[in-house]
Amino acid sequence: MTTADTQTLLGRLLDPANRADPYPLYADLRAAGPLSLPSTNLVVFSSFADCDEVLRNPASASDRLKSSVAQREIAAGAVARPFGAPGFLFLDPPDHTRLRRLVSSAFVPRVVKALEPDIVALVDSLLDTVAAKGEFDAVADLAYPLPVAVICRLLGVPLEDEPQFSRASALLAQSLDPFIAVTGQSAQGFEQRLEAGLWLREYLRELIAGRRVEPRDDLISGLIAAEEAGDQLTEDEIVATCNLLLVAGHETTVNLIANAILAMLRRPGQWARLAADPQRASVVAEETLRYDPPVQLVVRIAAEDMTINGVTVPRGDSMLLLLAAAHRDPEAFDRPDEFDPDRPQIRHLGFGKGPHFCLGAPLARMEAAVALSAVTTRFPDARLATDPVYKSNLTLRGMETLSVAI
Numbered sequence: 001m002t003t004a005d006t007q008t009l010l011g012r013l014l015d016p017a018n019r020a021d022p023y024p025l026y027a028d029l030r031a032a033g034p035l036s037l038p039s040t041n042l043v044v045f046s047s048f049a050d051c052d053e054v055l056r057n058p059a060s061a062s063d064r065l066k067s068s069v070a071q072r073e074i075a076a077g078a079v080a081r082p083f084g085a086p087g088f089l090f091l092d093p094p095d096h097t098r099l100r101r102l103v104s105s106a107f108v109p110r111v112v113k114a115l116e117p118d119i120v121a122l123v124d125s126l127l128d129t130v131a132a133k134g135e136f137d138a139v140a141d142l143a144y145p146l147p148v149a150v151i152c153r154l155l156g157v158p159l160e161d162e163p164q165f166s167r168a169s170a171l172l173a174q175s176l177d178p179f180i181a182v183t184g185q186s187a188q189g190f191e192q193r194l195e196a197g198l199w200l201r202e203y204l205r206e207l208i209a210g211r212r213v214e215p216r217d218d219l220i221s222g223l224i225a226a227e228e229a230g231d232q233l234t235e236d237e238i239v240a241t242c243n244l245l246l247v248a249g250h251e252t253t254v255n256l257i258a259n260a261i262l263a264m265l266r267r268p269g270q271w272a273r274l275a276a277d278p279q280r281a282s283v284v285a286e287e288t289l290r291y292d293p294p295v296q297l298v299v300r301i302a303a304e305d306m307t308i309n310g311v312t313v314p315r316g317d318s319m320l321l322l323l324a325a326a327h328r329d330p331e332a333f334d335r336p337d338e339f340d341p342d343r344p345q346i347r348h349l350g351f352g353k354g355p356h357f358c359l360g361a362p363l364a365r366m367e368a369a370v371a372l373s374a375v376t377t378r379f380p381d382a383r384l385a386t387d388p389v390y391k392s393n394l395t396l397r398g399m400e401t402l403s404v405a406i
């Protein structure tokens with residue numbers, strides 16, 4: 001494949017026109033095999049075996065400073081981390097290990113299970129409001145407010161402030177799209193995203209200052225206590241960790257719930273089966289994570305020269321792993337394009353793999369299971385009202401609206 005052909009294929013990836021159904025494009029990318037763009041030091045992998053291998057390889061790094069592009073910029077005088085510490089999603093050991101450990105106990109299955117009664121009550125009250133309307137938007141009325149209320153409560157961020165930072169969070173989610181990696185240039189709206197990032201950090205700093213004076217039973221207070229107890233983390237790292245959790249809690253589970261609702265509404269038999277048997281909710285959520293995953297791609301940097309299933313990746317090159325394409329790989333799955341929660345084993349990389357495996361996975365699974373079983377039981381005759389409308393995001397792909405008639 002020529003460089004021009006590769007650029008055309010990757011250009012289609014960035015084109016929002018492909019967001020409603022990117023899967024035919026992903027099939028073309030998989031068929032083309034690993035693609036490299038030497039001008040931007042990028043390799044794109046889209047088969048299951050390749051993505052899995054990169055995630056398992058110990059030379060795969062997450063710290064963007066290790067890329068040759070960042071190294072060249074720093075050598076030319078750029079500041080290494082102009083916005084302070086990144087969230088631990090973008091760090092490698094030992095910092096990644098240290099920071100992840102400080103919050104991991106809040107997300108273990110036992111602690112998450114204790115949140116279930118509150119989550120059930122929250123879902124019921126959201127659906128009470130829906131019942132009075134006759135038609136609803138599955139995103140605005142259920143899939144978005146649920147995870148947002150939960151993460152705000154866990155962190156200790158006042159829900160009244162949410163409308164202010166939901167905009168910032170949405171803009172930050174867009175900054176995960178790999179425009180620079182693919183085109184060498186940032187997408188439109190860079191200034192706006194920059195401003196949103198600075199605003200959210202400042203907001204969190206003020207919240208932290210308040211909690212220092214008046215600690216509560218929440219994650220922010222827990223991180224402050226760890227900071228004050230010794231040299232385990234800095235204030236900058238507290239801000240970055242809260243920022244990561246807040247954005248992760250806002251921009252992912254919403255898409256799991258909405259994508260599962262859409263998949264079932266397009267196959268009314270699936271909706272009816274879940275309505276009749278709430279226990280099916282977890283396999284429906286799991287198959288959605290494979291069939292239509294909320295996180296469509298992740299990025300790694302080669303910390304040393306690597307060979308991935310025969311392809312050489314020089315040290316410092318970025319690797320874009322198209323998880324959503326890997327999940328439809330016929331080499332790895334029977335009937336990959338079929339939504340089938342009853343497949344004998346549901347494998348996927350929807351929560352990643354390896355040291356960065358999603359910390360929020362038990363919480364996301366539980367929220368999705370509660371929401372999906374409740375909405376189908378409550379509205380067994382629900383139908384898709386109109387075609388859904390998608391946001392332009394590629395990495396954290398999801399719907400803007402999903403209208404449902406009940």
Ligand code: HEM
Nearest residue numbers: 088089248249252253256295298351352356358359360364
């Ligand atoms: C369905 C919902 C979710 C999906 C599909 C999802 C997916 C992912 C994926 C794919 C990764 C790995 C990224 C990589 O390897 O580069 C990840 C990491 C992470 N997720 Fe989630 N996530 C979800 C919900 C959540 C929630 C609710 C939280 C917490 C509030 C959360 C917190 C995190 C954190 C902190 C990391 C970084 C882990 C690390 O670097 O060690 N996620 N998530």
